[in-house]
Amino acid sequence: MTEAASILLVEDDAEIGELISRYLSANQFEVSAVRDGAAMDAALAKRRFELVLLDLNLPGEDGLSICRRLRASKNLPIIIVTAQGEDVDKIIGLEMGADDYVAKPFNPRELLARIKSVLRRANASSEDADAGEKMQVYRFSGWRINISSREVTAPAGTKVAMTGAEFDLLHALCEHPNRVLTRDQLINLTHGPTAGPFERSIDTLISRLRQKIEIDAKSPRLIQTVRSEGYMLSAQVTRS
Incomplete structure (x- = not known):
């Protein structure tokens, strides 16, 4: 992560946008602010950004639709910033591919911490990709997980699309194959200590993963539930 990481803020409230922009600029970030999806597309076409801060309640195309579209076309970190604080909104945002979620009103320091955390993870993934294939491929039960390119390949050889959160x-x-991981452990392993908005989303992510990698998601054999404890990948995993 560079000291002047570029952030694209998509926020239709001019006052909130100005407050966020001013605070992040004071903390060594370069911020460009737009008010809707069309303006966001124009900004992305002109230059490269390292992260998108995305409001949900936008005029025209809503934030969830924008998030889904961004995730389908770009490997760009996304943090949803919205007044909608219900758990269902957090989970839907995660399912659409958001990397993190901050509900208004929020402490600016929390927003800053989450931005830095997401950028650190994105930077680590980029460094892994630059390092090449060595020690970056997992295999189990015919599945191939390429950590460098973040690609998941099914036993039949087809690529399986996953959101960033699902892949992580x-x-x-x-x-940690054949080891029970609690929800808290999975949160810390995937999002670190600032992962508050994701506390109730692990079950949803597990369900979505099962739909993609299990023969029968209702009777899973790979991702096992250990009652009152957590989840376990029940497979022999090799790494190369």
């Missing part, structure tokens, strides 16, 4: 969770399970 699968990565964590691969690193």
Whole structure:
């Protein structure tokens, strides 16, 4: 992460946008602010950004639709910033591919900590990719998980699309096969100590992973639930 990491803020409230921009600029970030999805697309077409701060309640195309579209076309970290604080909104945002979630009103220091955490993870992934394939591929039950390129390949050879959060969770399970991991441990392994908004989303992510890698998601054999404890990847995992 560079000292002047560039952030694209998509926020239709001019006052809130100015407050966020001023605070982040004072903390060595370069911030560009736009008010809707169309302006965001124009900004992204002109230059490269390292992270998007995205409000949900936007005029025109809503933030969840924008988040889904961004995730499908770009490997760009996304933090949702919104007044909608219900758990269902957090989970939907996560399912759409958000890397983190901050509910208004928030402490600016919390927002700053989450931005730095997401950028650190993105930077680490980039460094892994630059390092090449060595020690970056997991295999189990015919599945191939390429950590460098963040690609998941099914036993049949087809690529399986995953959100950033789904991939990070699968990565964590691969690193600790045949070991029970609690929800708190999975949160810390995937999002670190600032992962508050994701506390109730692990079950949702597990369910989505099962739909993608299990033969029968209702009777899972790979990702096992250990009652009152957590989850376990029940497979022989090799790393190369």
